[in-house]
Amino acid sequence: MGLLTYLSILKGHKALMCLLILLFAAAIVSGDVSIQNQYFTTGSESFEDIYLKGMDYSNSVTITQASYSADSSAIVSNQSHESIFDDDVVMHHMGGVQGASLQLNSMDTNATRSIYGGQSGSVSYSYLINSGIAQIDYLTPFSLYSEDITLVNNEYSGRFGVFDNDAYSSGEGVGTSKDDSPGSLKHVISMVYLDKYCNINSYLNTGAAKSGNAPVRYTWSGYSSQRDYAIAGIRMNVTPGNSLTEFGIHGNSSILEDKYSPDRINDTYPAVFDDGSTSSPMTLIMQYRLNKTGPVGVDNKV
Numbered sequence: 001m002g003l004l005t006y007l008s009i010l011k012g013h014k015a016l017m018c019l020l021i022l023l024f025a026a027a028i029v030s031g032d033v034s035i036q037n038q039y040f041t042t043g044s045e046s047f048e049d050i051y052l053k054g055m056d057y058s059n060s061v062t063i064t065q066a067s068y069s070a071d072s073s074a075i076v077s078n079q080s081h082e083s084i085f086d087d088d089v090v091m092h093h094m095g096g097v098q099g100a101s102l103q104l105n106s107m108d109t110n111a112t113r114s115i116y117g118g119q120s121g122s123v124s125y126s127y128l129i130n131s132g133i134a135q136i137d138y139l140t141p142f143s144l145y146s147e148d149i150t151l152v153n154n155e156y157s158g159r160f161g162v163f164d165n166d167a168y169s170s171g172e173g174v175g176t177s178k179d180d181s182p183g184s185l186k187h188v189i190s191m192v193y194l195d196k197y198c199n200i201n202s203y204l205n206t207g208a209a210k211s212g213n214a215p216v217r218y219t220w221s222g223y224s225s226q227r228d229y230a231i232a233g234i235r236m237n238v239t240p241g242n243s244l245t246e247f248g249i250h251g252n253s254s255i256l257e258d259k260y261s262p263d264r265i266n267d268t269y270p271a272v273f274d275d276g277s278t279s280s281p282m283t284l285i286m287q288y289r290l291n292k293t294g295p296v297g298v299d300n301k302v
Contacts, residue, residue, distance in 0.1 A: 032052070033051075033052050033057075034049075034050065034051050034052075035048075035050040035052075035057075036048065036049050036050070037059070037061075037070070039068045039070055039115060039117060040068070041063065041064070041066065041067060041068050041117060041118060042066070043094050044067075044091070044092070044118055045092050045093075045117070046068075046089055046091040046092075046115050046123070047089070047090050047091075048070075048087065048089045048115070049087075050086065050087050050088075051084065051085075051087075052085060053082065053083065054077050054081070054082050054083040054084065055077055055083050055084070055085060055109075056076075057073070058072060058073055058074075066119070067116065067117060067118030067119070068115075069114070069115065069116045071113070073111070074110060074112075075110040076106075076108055076110065081107070082107065083104070083106060083108070083109050084103075084104065084105050085102065085111050085127075086103045086104075087101060087102050087103075087111070087125070088100075089101065091117060091123055093118075093120070093121035094119065095120075095121065095165050097139075097141060098121065098123065098138075098139065098162040099123070099137075099139045099162070100124070100125065100137070100138040100139075100161055100162050101135075101136070101137045101138070102135070102160075103133075103134070103135040103136075104132065104133070104134050105132050106130060106134075106151075107130065108129075108130040109128060109129045109130070111126070112126050112127075114161075120164050121164060122161060122164070123138075123161055123162050124161025124162075125160055126158070126159045127157070127159075128156070128157045129151065129155070129156050130151070130154070130156075130176065131152055131154060131155075131176070132151060133148075134158070135147070135148055135149075136158070136160055136169065138169075139162075140167055140226055141165055142193060142226065143167065143191060143192060143194075143230050144191070145167060145169070145189075145190070145191045145232065146190045146191075147189050147190075147222055148186075148187075148188040149185075149186070149188075150184075150186040151184075151185060152182070152183050152184045152185075153176050153181055153182070153184075154173055154175055154183055155173060155174055155176045156171060156172070156173035157173070158170065158172075158222075159171065160224075165226075166225065166227055167224065167225065167226045168223070168224065168225050169223055171223075172220065172221045173185065173221075174217070174218070174219055175206065175215070175218055182206055182207055184203070184204065184205045185203060185220065186201075186202075187202045187203070187234060188201050189222055189224070189232050189233075189234060191224060191230060191290070193229075193230035195254075196253070196255065196290045196291075197253065197290075198251065198253040198254070199251065199252050199253070200222075200232060200233070200234050200250075200286055201249065201250045201251070202234045202236060202247075202248070202249040202250075202284075202286075203247060204218055204220075204238065204245065204246070204247035205245070206243045206244070207243045207244040207245070207275070208243060209241075209243045209275075210242045210275045215241045215243070216241035216242070216245050216273070217238075217239040218236065218237065218239065218247070219236075219237050220234065220235060220236040221235050222234050228292065229290060229291045229292060231287060231288070231290075232287070232288050232290075233285070233286060234249060234284075234285070234286055234287075235283065235284070236249065236283065236284045237281060237283045237284075238271070238273065238284075239281040240273035240277035240279050241275075242276060243275050244272070244273070244274060244275050245272065245273040246271070247284070248260065248261065248262065248270030248284065249261040249286045251286050251288065253288055253290075259286065261284045261286050262284065
């Protein structure tokens with residue numbers, strides 16, 4: 001259904017009665033299914049829309065007079081040739097509205113989700129994906145953040161969520177190719193904070209592997225947080241090996257000129273390792289800070 005659609009539901013939704021029972025429920029499903037959940041107690045309510053394909057799913061819920069919590073997990077079914085996980089949650093609580101969503105499409109994936117509502121509220125996910133696509137979105141009253149991750153012969157694990165209108169995201173990945181197949185990573189971060197925005201586009205491509213040297217090794221992490229200001233960033237570390245490797249980061253924002261890592265002015269963008277290179281590992285970092293007032297700030301390091 002999507003986060004923005006849920007916001008329109010919440011806007012017109014009347015206050016619900018306080019639920020005075022303790023409830024525990026668990027369900028295991030697989031195949032192609034759609035599920036809608038609603039959790040509420042005094043001062044807090046959550047709407048959830050789930051779509052699953054080729055996955056086994058379980059969900060447990062506890063509701064009391066003062067709070068509710070729900071924890072779910074989804075893993076690819078043994079007989080599945082494709083897995084899809086699509087989960088959207090929007091929460092209305094005393095601090096305002098917050099939401100998070102995770103979409104995964106891969107041959108091999110798993111995910112967990114936790115929701116808590118009461119005097120405070122949170123929605124959080126953790127996930128693992130191996131060669132496929134991950135789409136992350138979350139919102140607070142002041143910000144909208146998204147990550148688009150596309151992997152070929154790569155494995156990525158991540159965590160993200162919103163807590164009382166503060167948001168975070170972190171993750172790390174590694175190449176998984178064991179033959180001469182090329183691999184790639186594309187990681188696009190977009191964040192809007194009040195009247196400002198930034199975009200961070202990172203990529204890494206590896207060619208066919210050559211014999212005689214260790215394979216290319218690379219790890220990366222994307223992260224974000226929103227409090228009195230907003231931060232979004234990416235960190236990549238690449239160790240050369242037996243295949244041609246090209247990688248770099250390009251950033252743009254609502255105020256600053258476009259930024260590149262490595263520096264484009266000195267003709268070092270993108271970074272390139274030849275197959276069999278003996279160069280030292282290289283780390284690329286780009287981070288934007290969006291303030292409530294004044295210009296954005298950027299860190300651009302090699």
